[in-house]
Amino acid sequence: MNRGRIEAFTDAVLAIILTIMILEFKVPESFQLSAMLAQLPYLISYAIGYLFIGTAWYNHHYMFTQTRHITRDIYWTNNFWMFTTSFLPVATAWVGRGINKQGPEVFYFIVYSAWSFAYVELSRSLIKANEASGHPEVATNIKRMNIYRYLTNWKLVLIQTIVMVIILMYLPALQMVVVVMQIVLVGMRFNEDSDRLDG
Template sequence: METERFEALIDAILAIIITIIVLEIPLASTGSWESLLELKYEFIIYAISFIVVFNFWNFNNNLFSIVNRIDWKVIWSMGLSLFIMSLLPYLTTFVAENFNLFLPQFFYGLSYIATAILSKLISKFLKESDPGNIALQVVLEKDYIFMMTIVLVSIGMIIGYLAYPPAIITSCLISIVAIWIVPKVLN
């Protein structure tokens, strides 16, 4: 199966997710700085959610630019990953309204870990569906970034449970930065 229509579907779903997230940001009650400052948690979690969705889009956009063929395993695992991403608007609001509580932060981190696990699975399925694509095989050879994400967010969850719940979303953000820095350092 060719990938162009599938890529367009991924782009459309992610655009809708970002739109819903931004529409969930409440308006300031007045035009004052104090009123805007009251919304600081909403803006923080929105920014992190935007970065998460953008990073997911960027990774898949770069990856699918070299993919020639996909099969049903790729489609369904990506569909499941997009389903989990579609929960981000709800989780963003849940965290924003309960910023210093563990459970909302935990579910946010759990969705991030689930997406990383599914991305690892998608990589495996892509390699199987397009075995003659040497560029794809080389790019997906080092998929340690998914394990790094899982480990970093898991550490954030432990810190979040024991001491400071916002450590979980902070670890999600740190894992994104690490995804872009670590491969450059290792090469």
Template structure:
């Protein structure tokens, strides 16, 4: 399979998921500022999921530019990543309706962690398939370092969610998005 075919498929599925997210937003019972304010958890959950998916998509777009080949593993990891990503609209609505619920937040966290895991595994499989590309390999070494921090933040959020404070999962995902956006990337113009 060509890289272009896989990236086009990933782009399409992520676009559909992001569209479904907005379709799940409820309308206020009364069209007033107070009516909109009562839906703040819904809007926060939507925005967090949208920007988390958008950040993932942007990073994939930027980093996949330097690859030539993909292997079978990459295709399967991408498919598994998209499977879990397709659960975002469902888990986002659960969190929006049950923001302080441990089960809802944990389920959301599991989906985020599984998407992160399969995204990481797909990048790792790309390194194997593109060993001859020194620039790509160096970028992936940098990515591996920041992925450790990303996963650590999310796991800490999951632990706090389960044992102490349910909204910690959502907050940790927000922190991870901010971390990913501002993580210093090393330029490798090799």
């Protein structure tokens, strides 16, 4: 399978997801600047979602730029990853309407957890394909990615899940702060060679 086709398809889907997210932003009826305050929760949720997808895209690009052989397994796990990502606009919009409400925040956590699982499965598919096609160095680079090491560390994931459940029970809005911290401290810590790739 052609790597360029799957990357182009992924880019298009992610672009559509981002477009849907901004279309959820409602233009105020009033012309007073203070009217934007009612939209502040959605703006916060949207900004987090945009950062989430932007970081995910960069990591996805890193893995696919290095990968030399695309298999059916990679194609389908990539589709599964995009499927979980496609729920982000709904989760973002709902959280924007009730940023400290338990229902929207629990749904966001479910989407985030499903996305994390799908990301790990996609990474494993890429690792397996690169090892099988004689490119163990690429597999090693993917294994070295901070986000992969974090999401495959069951102890950290268990601690994160327990913390999130407690947060969702008592102060749901705090989940968004934790998500931003994870994006910045884990997702955005890219491999050193990530800005030197040609693809």
